[in-house]
Amino acid sequence: MSALKLETIDIVDPDLYVSRGYPHQEWALLRREAPVYRYERPNVDPFWAVTGHAQIVEVSRQPALFKSIQRLFMTIDEEGAPDPNEGILRQLLNMNPPEHGAYRGVVNRRFTPRGVQVLRQQIETITTEVLDGLVGREECDFVLDVSAKLPLAVIAEMFGIPRSDWDAMFRLSNMMIGPSDPEYGGSNTVKETLELARMEFFQYFNALVEDRRKNPRDDLASALANGKVNGEPLPIFELMSYFALLIIAGNETTRNATTGGLFAFINHPDQWRRLKADPSLVPHAVEEIVRWTSPVIQFNREAVADTELNGQKIRAGDLLCLIYPSANRDEAVFDHPDEFDIGRNPNPHIAFGIGEHFCLGANLARLELQVMFRQLAERLEAIELNGPIQRMRSSFVGGIKHMPVRYRLKPRA
Template identity: 35%
Template structure:
């Protein structure tokens, strides 16, 4: 057991939490490769603006922590990296360390009670019932791409609107409100990026970002309070009605928990799939031979989907709090310590993934951690895979070739990230 604590300070400590580093994907991967080699478990101590935390970069350790939900808690500290001022703001506004309380932040036993409320909606058996609707949406989406062609921004035309429309149909949000849902999601998850937060400011302070995100959360809460009231008065066959009329331990959900449930389904249910979808197309547009093989042999499609999710890693980290003293990779972690699980680093660990930066549709096994693991594994993983498979089946039927038409740009975001632009040029089957 090591008696010397490895500590990251200065520029490196800042880079771990710098959204602009994540916007430069190669730089981020270079950083995590180096840190994983030098100190796979390292304490990050930067400045007075954030509390120290342990950075975990090895696949083995991230997997272990993700699966041990008794030793490593999602509460009471924030489950997403936050500056001290943001935590204090959340406490003042909500009484909690987080602006939103949802499935993501609950621990046992309440977590599973809440998860069970909607879990069946996102299981393969139920998704089979809506597969025809998803296929119809995929067709409309590809229609839109072809109409915009032969050059288009794949993110704006396909990757962003398609999963948004799917999850809003499942949730029960009217199509007329989808643009608002996208805008609020981008402000909440992309608050650090001037293009996504719509501020136009390339540089924003932590306090400014907190205020912007808080405003998005408040707008979400107001919208879903009205939707819940409507679904209680006139329930329909959708997830919004399930949440509005649910009871846990014999009592209805309180307003805060209900709002958090709606927000996590509405936002995480599409933003991450959008990133993976754009990632898949980015890889295929750079590799005409792989695109041609996939077009000829659709049995490769499941591998493309899974590899895109690993390669893109839309959820870049989650935080955990040690419930007791524990040892990880020879380092003593004290009860109450905060840990950052870097899914980006874990999904590019070359001890698990050969040549991890290469997009390999035939990669097997592909034990990526993009959906998490353990009790908190992503509720919508089956939906994400289904959406992507159906969309790419439609794309492959109607597009003969595709290539990049410019330089893609990735979001500047520490938490949820992915391509924000992907200019492509394509040829359709009709020429």
């Protein structure tokens, strides 16, 4: 690794994420030599790459000094990309206090530890059905046949979206998160893909809102459609954006944690045997899966005033890019950070972020992952790769699009 040099490493080219996955060696170099590093390259706007755990926490704790903006993440300049400062939606991730808290308050009680407990039985049932779908075969695409199905079903059920529309939600989410991946964007430019997906999403959500204003139910769609911020109904663009945020975030990230988690177990068979022998490890295992996979790679902040971070002079208007998977391998926080250890405890990872913007769906994601890995540990008798995994072209979300596996699965007990 002595060949890597700060001045020449690349951490934003989405093609690198396709071919190699996460650049852990580059991030380790940054943490060691410059956890707050001025990243200046010809193909990307300059920004501060924040890779240390302590520094990401410090920035996240001060939303008034380091504000959230329309531009969510850094990537290389590409032909046909939209204006990054415009942003395709306006939702929680782009908002700041006090507006952020007011918007979050519209639905946040459905996502607290207590709030998600009412979904437990439903999540168990959906998971069992998903795994039943594998019985009678020996090969599948674990992403399409398993990982994608549970979170999509759960968030769609929470919204009251009928099953016939779930495929559309899946397709549009992929277009919004991976618009520069040819599998999702086709021959369209990134801008065209995003605009098409947004238009179709908004048309769909608009009909849903109209229905729930006439016939309110006890679902998320009704809560948003009839929700108020500071006593007023949500403006239409923010309302549509809120729907999109929850649908996208509700099915992309948990999907990738599930796939990445099973991939980690395939590569660490000792940990898989350990989980099967002791299912009481599931909650710890899930935290380790989330640390290990860290599906969200980065979120941006913008400095509101001149300040200092880890000795670096940050100026008002500077972009800071918080790189979560790097923080989750920080040697200063984790013993043997590059070991996948499902008994790790404590495990203060920040894969869900921390502070004002802590992932709204973290408790739901944890519950889904716990149920999924408990059932997998019970029923999966053998598992191996049946071809290479295919990664999404993105420096924003660490997506695995396909993971062919060969397996032996017990029928339902």
